[in-house]
Amino acid sequence: MTTPQDLLIVALNVPSSREVGQGDLSLALAGAELIDLVEAGVLALEDDRLVPGAERTTGDRLLDEAGASLVRQSPYETVEDWLWRRGRGLAQAYVGALEEEAPTGGTRRHWLRRRSEPAAAVDSPSRRRANERWAAHEPVLVGLAGTLGVGEPPAAGADAPGGPSATVLAAVDDALTELEAVRQRRRIEDEAFDNVWRAP
Numbered sequence: 001m002t003t004p005q006d007l008l009i010v011a012l013n014v015p016s017s018r019e020v021g022q023g024d025l026s027l028a029l030a031g032a033e034l035i036d037l038v039e040a041g042v043l044a045l046e047d048d049r050l051v052p053g054a055e056r057t058t059g060d061r062l063l064d065e066a067g068a069s070l071v072r073q074s075p076y077e078t079v080e081d082w083l084w085r086r087g088r089g090l091a092q093a094y095v096g097a098l099e100e101e102a103p104t105g106g107t108r109r110h111w112l113r114r115r116s117e118p119a120a121a122v123d124s125p126s127r128r129r130a131n132e133r134w135a136a137h138e139p140v141l142v143g144l145a146g147t148l149g150v151g152e153p154p155a156a157g158a159d160a161p162g163g164p165s166a167t168v169l170a171a172v173d174d175a176l177t178e179l180e181a182v183r184q185r186r187r188i189e190d191e192a193f194d195n196v197w198r199a200p
Contacts, residue, residue, distance in 0.1 A: 001129045002060050004032040007144050008094045009130035010151070017149040022091045023179055028144050029094055030087035031172035033066045034079065035140055038164045042067040045164040048171070049076045062097060079171040087175075101126055143169045147176055 007028060011020055034050070037043050040058050044051045052070045066086060071077040077085075101124050133141045134151075139159045145151050147169065161169060 001126050003036045004029045006130035006133050007032045009127055010134050010145050014150050020148050026087040026090040027083050027175045028148055028172055029090045030083045031168045032144055034168045035165050048078045051076055083175045140165050147172045
């Protein structure tokens with residue numbers, strides 16, 4: 001199991017302080033992939049650049065796809081650029097992969113409809129692992145979930161991720177802030193457009 005899979009399960013089953021949209025979740029999942037790829041030695045972070053290492057497999061299809069998509073020419077890709085490029089539609093890809101693990105009898109539920117009836121409610125090795133990491137307050141998983149407003153804020157003095165993980169978490173947080181700013185601008189523009197049409 002991987003950090004993106006664990007994050008998806010946590011995000012779908014733990015209460016959040018705000019609505020978690022697919023765009024938000026996709027950005028956070030792309031960040032989770034980076035953290036796992038660094039841990040696996042597939043890439044290294046130099047400042048905010050993703051420097052590919054030797055090509056290798058991780059044993060996970062989606063992570064291997066992520067590693068294969070790394071830019072392998074200098075000056076390489078920034079963490080921010082990766083989040084926006086790789087994150088496009090990524091939530092649906094992970095939902096699909098996790099639904100494949102669900103029992104095949106009967107109809108499958110759509111994971112992103114409502115928290116009250118996710119497919120994650122089905123007991124599985126993936127769900128057990130995610131719950132164990134969450135219960136242990138694993139810093140990377142808690143940090144990623146926190147960028148989405150999922151769970152309680154870490155207590156003062158709690159362990160925080162360092163090194164490359166801290167860089168990725170900061171970039172995810174910035175990207176989510178930017179995404180929300182874009183949404184706000186669109187809402188304002190839509191309201192202004194509606195007001196023009198309503199004007200006598």
